[in-house]
Structures are given as C-alpha cells and as structure tokens.
Amino acid sequence: MIVRTLDAQRDPFRPKEDEEEILEPEFHYLSAFGTLLYLAQCTRPNISFAVNLLGRYNNAPKCRQWNGVIGIFRYLKGTTDLGLFYTHESPNVATLYGSRIDFCLVGYTDAGHLSDPHRARS
Template sequence: MSNVSYLRAVGSIIYAMVCTRPDISHVVSVVSRYMAYPGKEHWEAVKWILRYLKGTTDVGLIFDRAKISDSLAGYVDSDFAGDLDKRRSLIGYLFTLSGSAISWKATLFPVAGDE
C-alpha cells in the first residue's frame, strides 16, 4: 500500500460504494474524514475495506425487473454525539425498492450547544 496514494485508494472505494455497495457507506465516510492527513491506522482501515470488498464480490445491488414490485420502504436512524473526535451526531436515511437500496445518505451534525 505504500506505493498507492491514500486519496486514490479512498476514491476507488467511494466509486464502488456509490455504484453498487451501499453497505460500506458508513466506514467510507469515516476514512474520508482523514484525507488530508492519513495515519497508519487509517491505512489499516482502508486495507480492511479492500479485503472486505474482495471477500464479498458476490454482494451488491441487484435489480431484477421480474421481481420488482411496488414495495417502497424508507428508514431513518441517528445517534447522539457518536463521532468521538468532534462530538457530532450522525443522521442517515435509506430508501429501498423491492428490497434493494435506491437512495441513502448519512450526515454529521454538531451537537446542540456545541456550534
């Protein structure tokens, strides 16, 4: 990994996440916070993600026209000050169509009173 740029490695993982792998979105958002000054532990996290992706190549978004029904579902979740570095809260949502994710987002917000 010493010959590979941290930015390029994280960028490649982001591409996979956006296109077919929403299951890694949280961990990708965490390693993306350290793009300016990555440390050894951040490289280890990126290598872990890459090993996870290699071991789960059969996992991803699959849309089968024959199985699509009108079942649209939405989910939302949050935590309170879960980011230990800056005491920010994580809020996220996920929408699925026939069991496959079609839209998702997670955002960090400052805890009230810490602005």
C-alpha cells in the same frame, strides 16, 4: 470494517500522536480512497459510513487510515455477492442469477447518536 469506540486509546480516528508519521506517496492512499468512494456511491452503500470517515484524513493519512482502507477491501472481497444490481428490464422485475424476482427498494436507517463520541454529534 471500521469500528468506533469510546476508549480514546483504541479509537482509530483519535487525533494524531507525536510519533506517528504521514504515509509516503507509494501507498497510493488517494487512489484507493477514490475507488472506495466510487463503490460507496454507486453499488455498495453499506460501506459509505466507513469511507466517509476515511475521507477526513485525505490531507495527511497515517498508517491507521491505510489499515482501514485495507480492511474495507477485505470486507468487499468477502462479500462480492452483495451490492446494487442495475438491469435494463422493467422497473418492477429483475433477473438475478437466472431467476426473475419482483423487487422494491426498502431503506433502513440507524439514528445512533454516538457516531462521533469525541464531539457527541450524530
């Protein structure tokens, strides 16, 4: 996953350095980002923060952002049992892996004010 840090040299979202080059078209960065955006909006909201950070660099992605995309895909491959499952049954009962379960939607939030350490915004 993508991790923010207060150390400017280790932050993967620091400003572009002079020796960095923009990715070539054969990397298909926008196609991979579109796939991640679909997953973040429909079935995997746990990756939405990282995907939104990568979306800031769609105009001129660099190798750092491509490594972030690859890292999210590796995370998704390792957590295939997580996600939102939509069923056609009654809204209070779902069947998951052959067993009926009662469910309700529970949401949590983290109000971390160091999400953007360079501008100190939430």
